[in-house]
Amino acid sequence: MHNFFAQDTLAVAMGLLGKVVRVGECSGMIVETEAYTTDEASHGRVLTERSRLMHETFGHVYVYLIYGMYHCLNFTSDAHGVGAVLIRSLEPLEGIDLMKERRRKASLRDLTSGPGKLTQALDITMKEHGGGVGEGIVLEEGDTVPEQDIIATTRIGIKKDAGLPWRFYVRGNEFVSRKG
DNA sequence: TACTGGATTCACT
DNA sequence: GTGAATCCAGTAA
Numbered sequence: 001m002h003n004f005f006a007q008d009t010l011a012v013a014m015g016l017l018g019k020v021v022r023v024g025e026c027s028g029m030i031v032e033t034e035a036y037t038t039d040e041a042s043h044g045r046v047l048t049e050r051s052r053l054m055h056e057t058f059g060h061v062y063v064y065l066i067y068g069m070y071h072c073l074n075f076t077s078d079a080h081g082v083g084a085v086l087i088r089s090l091e092p093l094e095g096i097d098l099m100k101e102r103r104r105k106a107s108l109r110d111l112t113s114g115p116g117k118l119t120q121a122l123d124i125t126m127k128e129h130g131g132g133v134g135e136g137i138v139l140e141e142g143d144t145v146p147e148q149d150i151i152a153t154t155r156i157g158i159k160k161d162a163g164l165p166w167r168f169y170v171r172g173n174e175f176v177s178r179k180g
Numbered sequence: 181t182a183c184t185g186g187a188t189t190c191a192c193t
Numbered sequence: 194g195t196g197a198a199t200c201c202a203g204t205a206a
Contacts, residue, residue: 034187036187041187042187043187064187066186066187066188067185067186067188067189068186069188069189070188070189072187072188074187086187088187114188114189115187115188116188116189117188117189120189152188153189154188154189156187157186157187157188158186158187159185159186165187
């Protein structure tokens, strides 16, 4: 799995679709990702303390706090460049009751259909930041296909002049990739 | 040292 | 469709 993250970021973002993220007893299949490299919208465009992980590692967990309230889960990528893949949505698989409790939501659809939602459901915070994939946050090969269309219910909140990152998601049994 | 604004979500109209 | 919540990394001075 470590070599998987050495690939270029777009390949990693696409390859993550269908894989399963597990944190403790909770798990979900990745159904939407977003690729960030050195474009205007990416933290990786400049080397800072925060973005150093994107520059210097691959296969590591990159978590940041957004709007002072929500955490976003990324995996760093690209052995020879700068990159990270944002996990935008999951299809809940296991530990659904616990995830509902954390989210205070009854609807399966709303449980992990957004970057801030899934970190809340899986209890992912800054404590996971910098760890290697496979430590607290485990990635497994998926052995099923998504049963329902679950993609992030909100638009990407990137300022207009920054351009838009590549997005990958599953719709039906189809893998879709598009810019923006 | 002091702003500024964001890879979001939710409640409300 | 609109606006508020909330905090810290990045930036400018």
